[in-house]
Amino acid sequence: MFTELLAQHFVHTALWAGAVVAVVSGVIGVFVVARGMSFAVHALSELGFTGAAGALVLGLDPVLGMIGGSLLVGLVLGFLSLRGRERDSATGVVLAFGLGIGVLFLSLYQGYATEATNLLFGSIVGVSDAQLRNIAIVGAVVLAGIAALYRPLLFSSVDPEIAAARGVPLRALSVGIFLLLALTTAEAIQVVGFLLVITLVITPAAAAQRLTGRPTIALLLSVGIALVSTEGGILLSLEKPWPTSFFISTISFTAYVAARLVDWNRGREKRLSSRPPRRVWAVR
Amino acid sequence: MSVVSSQGLGLAFRERTLFAGLSFELAPGELLAVLGPNGTGKTSLIRILLGLLEPSAGRVVVEGCPPRERCHRIGYVPQQRVFDRDLALRGRDLVRLGLDGHRWGFGRLDGAAQARVDSALTEVGAAAYADAPVGRLSGGEQQRLRVAQALVADPVVILADEPLLSLDLAHQRGVVDLLDARRRAAGTPVVFVTHDVNPVLHTVDRVLYLAPDRWAIGTPDEVLTSETLSRLYGTEVDVLRVRDRVVVVGTPDDQHVHHVGEELDH
Numbered sequence: 001m002f003t004e005l006l007a008q009h010f011v012h013t014a015l016w017a018g019a020v021v022a023v024v025s026g027v028i029g030v031f032v033v034a035r036g037m038s039f040a041v042h043a044l045s046e047l048g049f050t051g052a053a054g055a056l057v058l059g060l061d062p063v064l065g066m067i068g069g070s071l072l073v074g075l076v077l078g079f080l081s082l083r084g085r086e087r088d089s090a091t092g093v094v095l096a097f098g099l100g101i102g103v104l105f106l107s108l109y110q111g112y113a114t115e116a117t118n119l120l121f122g123s124i125v126g127v128s129d130a131q132l133r134n135i136a137i138v139g140a141v142v143l144a145g146i147a148a149l150y151r152p153l154l155f156s157s158v159d160p161e162i163a164a165a166r167g168v169p170l171r172a173l174s175v176g177i178f179l180l181l182a183l184t185t186a187e188a189i190q191v192v193g194f195l196l197v198i199t200l201v202i203t204p205a206a207a208a209q210r211l212t213g214r215p216t217i218a219l220l221l222s223v224g225i226a227l228v229s230t231e232g233g234i235l236l237s238l239e240k241p242w243p244t245s246f247f248i249s250t251i252s253f254t255a256y257v258a259a260r261l262v263d264w265n266r267g268r269e270k271r272l273s274s275r276p277p278r279r280v281w282a283v284r
Numbered sequence: 285m286s287v288v289s290s291q292g293l294g295l296a297f298r299e300r301t302l303f304a305g306l307s308f309e310l311a312p313g314e315l316l317a318v319l320g321p322n323g324t325g326k327t328s329l330i331r332i333l334l335g336l337l338e339p340s341a342g343r344v345v346v347e348g349c350p351p352r353e354r355c356h357r358i359g360y361v362p363q364q365r366v367f368d369r370d371l372a373l374r375g376r377d378l379v380r381l382g383l384d385g386h387r388w389g390f391g392r393l394d395g396a397a398q399a400r401v402d403s404a405l406t407e408v409g410a411a412a413y414a415d416a417p418v419g420r421l422s423g424g425e426q427q428r429l430r431v432a433q434a435l436v437a438d439p440v441v442i443l444a445d446e447p448l449l450s451l452d453l454a455h456q457r458g459v460v461d462l463l464d465a466r467r468r469a470a471g472t473p474v475v476f477v478t479h480d481v482n483p484v485l486h487t488v489d490r491v492l493y494l495a496p497d498r499w500a501i502g503t504p505d506e507v508l509t510s511e512t513l514s515r516l517y518g519t520e521v522d523v524l525r526v527r528d529r530v531v532v533v534g535t536p537d538d539q540h541v542h543h544v545g546e547e548l549d550h
Contacts, residue, residue, distance in 0.1 A: 162430075167386055218372035
C-alpha cells in the first residue's frame with residue numbers, strides 16, 4: 001500500500017509542497033528564535049485563520065484571506081516594533097481580538113466545516129498543482145527577502161542598540177521580518193494547519209541553536225530538521241492513517257529533545273574535563 | 285585639529301532642559317570622561333554623537349561632518365547586556381558584525397576582512413574564546429568582544445556608554461586598559477560615560493561633568509573639586525581624595541551619591 005501511494009501524483013505534490021515550506025520555515029525560524037518572536041508566530045497563524053474564515057464568508061479563496069490576515073497583522077506588529085514584555089502583551093491583545101472575529105466569521109459561514117477544519121489542522125495531501133506553484137512562488141519571495149536582509153537582520157536581532165548606532169534601520173527591518181514571517185506562516189498553515197505552524201517555524205531553529213554557535217550552520221541545521229520532519233511526517237502518514245501534522249510535530253519535537261540532550265551532555269563533559277580551571281573559555 | 289567639535293549644544297525634552305550651551309573640542313588621542321548623576325543627559329549626548337538624536341540647539345561635527353550623515357565610522361561600546369544563552373553566534377561573528385553588519389545581503393568575508401576580525405580579537409585578548417557561543421561567555425568576556433567589535437572598523441572616535449557596569453574590578457580594569465591602549469597607539473579619542481570616575485581616573489585627560497542645569501569641563505583636578513561641584517550643584521558638596529580614589533559627598537539627591545558605594549549597588 002505504501003509503495004502504491006508513493007507512486008501517486010498527489011503524494012509527489014505533497015512532498016514538494018512540504019519541502020518548500022520546510023526550507024522557508026527553517027530559514028526564517030533562525031531569526032524568529034533569535035528575536036524571541038515565538039508568540040508573534042502564533043498570533044500571525046491564528047489571525048491567518050481569521051482572514052481565511054472571513055474569506056470563506058465572503059465566498060473568496062480562503063488561502064488569499066489567510067495571507068491577507070497574516071500580512072495585515074504582521075504589518076501592525078512590525079510597525080509597533082515593540083520589545084520585551086510590552087510586545088508580549090500587545091501581541092496577546094491583538095491575537096485575542098482577532099480570534100474573536102474569527103469565531104464570528106466561522107459561525108456566519110454556511111458552507112462545509114471541512115474547509116475550516118483543514119485550515120486548522122492542515123491538509124497537505126490535498127494540495128493541488130496550482131497551489132504548489134503558488135507555494136513555490138511565495139517561498140521564493142521569502143527566501144529572496146531574507147537573503148537581501150541577512151546581515152542587518154542578524155545584526156538587529158542580536159544587538160539592536162549597536163545596529164541602530166551603525167545606521168541599521170530597525171523599524172523597517174522589523175516590518176520586513178514580520179511581513180516575511182506572515183507569508184511563511186500562510187505557507188506553513190497549508191501543510192500543518194494554524195495550530196501547528198510553530199512546529200515548523202520555531203522547533204527546528206530552537207533545536208539547531210542548541211547544537212551550534214555558528215549562524216550559518218544553525219541555518220542549515222534548522223532547514224535540515226524542518227525537512228526531515230515534514231517529509232518524514234508525510235511518508236509516515238501514508239503508512240498509517242493518522243494526521244500528517246501529528247507525525248511532523250512528533251519528529252521535530254524529537255529532534256528538539258535530542259538536541260537538548262546533546263547540548264547537555266557536551267556541557268557535562270566540559271565541566272568534567274575542565275576542573276580545574278573551572279571555566280571552559282576562560283581568558284588567560 | 286579636533287576630531288569632535290561641539291558648539292552651543294543644547295538638549296531639551298518639552299520644557300525640561302537637560303543641558304544647554306555645551307561646547308567642547310575633542311583632540312586626537314584624548315580620553316574624555318563624562319560624569320554626572322542620572323537624568324542629566326549623559327546617554328543622550330552619546331546618542332547625539334551617534335546621530336540617533338537631534339540636539340535642540342547648537343551643532344556637533346565628527347571630523348567636520350554631522351553624525352547623522354554617517355561619514356565616518358564611530359565605535360560604540362554600550363552597557364553590558366547579557367546575550368541569550370542559546371544564541372547561535374560566536375564571538376567572531378559578533379565582531380564581524382561591527383565590520384559589515386550594516387550592509388545588505390548575505391556577504392562573504394574576504395581575506396583582508398578576515399584578518400581585521402582576527403587582529404581585533406587578538407587586540408582585546410579574546411582569540412582564545414572567539415569560536416565559543418557568545419551567550420555562554422562571562423560578562424567580562426562579552427564586553428571585551430564588544431570592544432573588539434567597536435575597534436574592528438577602525439573608528440575615528442570611540443563612544444563608550446557605561447561599559448563597566450556589572451563587571452568585576454579585574455574586567456573593569458581590562459576594558460579601560462584596552463581603550464587606553466587603542467587611543468595611545470592609534471590616536472583614537474574616547475568619550476567615556478560613567479557614573480564612577482575611579483576606574484578611569486588614572487588615564488582620563490579631561491572630565492565633562494553634567495549636573496542638573498549646569499556643566500563644567502576641564503582636567504580632573506579642575507573639575508573634581510569641592511569648589512567646582514558645589515558651584516555646579518548650587519549646594520555644598522565635598523570632594524575627598526582617599527588614596528587614589530575620588531569620593532563625592534553631599535550631592536543633593538541621595539540617589540546621586542554616585543562616586544561612592546557603587547560596588548555595593550552593582
